Amino acid sequence: MTTRSHEFTSATRALAVDGWCVLPHPLPLEQTRALAGECAAMHDARQLLPARTGADRADSSLRGDSTYWFHSGAMSAPQQAFADHMDELRVTLSRRLMLGLVDCESHYAVYRPGAGYARHLDCLRDDDARVLSAVFYLNDAWQEADGGALRLYLADGSYRDVYPHAGSLLLFLSAQFEHEVLPATRDRMSVACWMRQRAIGANG
Ligand SMILES: O=C(O)CCC(=O)C(=O)O
Numbered sequence: 193m194t195t196r197s198h199e200f201t202s203a204t205r206a207l208a209v210d211g212w213c214v215l216p217h218p219l220p221l222e223q224t225r226a227l228a229g230e231c232a233a234m235h236d237a238r239q240l241l242p243a244r245t246g247a248d249r250a251d252s253s254l255r256g257d258s259t260y261w262f263h264s265g266a267m268s269a270p271q272q273a274f275a276d277h278m279d280e281l282r283v284t285l286s287r288r289l290m291l292g293l294v295d296c297e298s299h300y301a302v303y304r305p306g307a308g309y310a311r312h313l314d315c316l317r318d319d320d321a322r323v324l325s326a327v328f329y330l331n332d333a334w335q336e337a338d339g340g341a342l343r344l345y346l347a348d349g350s351y352r353d354v355y356p357h358a359g360s361l362l363l364f365l366s367a368q369f370e371h372e373v374l375p376a377t378r379d380r381m382s383v384a385c386w387m388r389q390r391a392i393g394a395n396g
């Protein structure tokens with residue numbers, strides 16, 4: 193079995209059983225580095241903007257990150273390589289788990305020290321398109337003492353803390369897992385991605 197098909201098989205099993213999983217190194221190291229370099233440079237150039245919460249407003253007490261949405265048809269080479277990999281994963285998971293996933297949307301996110309994202313669900317109100325959440329982390333040499341865990345709340349009332357180590361990909365079913373981003377002591381970079389079904393009521 194190739195590394196990639198092994199990765200897809202373990203993700204399929206874990207999602208079917210637990211509804212979430214972490215893939216330690218789904219992308220080649222150079223691709224992770226290229227994304228991290230681009231994200232940091234775009235952040236320095238102020239191309240990331242304060243993120244919005246459901247009510248279409250920026251409220252930094254709920255959510256403190258800045259984001260840049262990938263534009264299909266106008267992606268940089270690192271963004272395109274990431275999007276191609278996620279599309280391949282989407283098609284495989286959709287077929288094996290019968291999820292009806294039709295596309296992905298992705299953005300860079302940077303949380304400055306002290307910024308977090310309060311406990312939430314990724315499904316937007318009045319829009320059930322997001323089925324699978326994927327967060328790909330870009331931070332070299334992250335230590336648990338740096339904070340910044342993604343805290344994933346499980347159905348039995350416990351939680352798991354996932355640290356944003358460069359190259360790891362967290363996947364979870366968007367409608368089932370509340371989660372929050374805990375504040376960190378250093379900049380925290382990621383690509384957040386949602387695999388979507390055709391929303392009920394959507395045209396075309
Ligand atoms: O960066 C993370 O670990 C998760 C971000 C998140 O929950 C979101 O963007 O909805």
Ligand SMILES: [Fe+2]
Nearest residue numbers: 312313314371
């Ligand atoms: Fe989220």
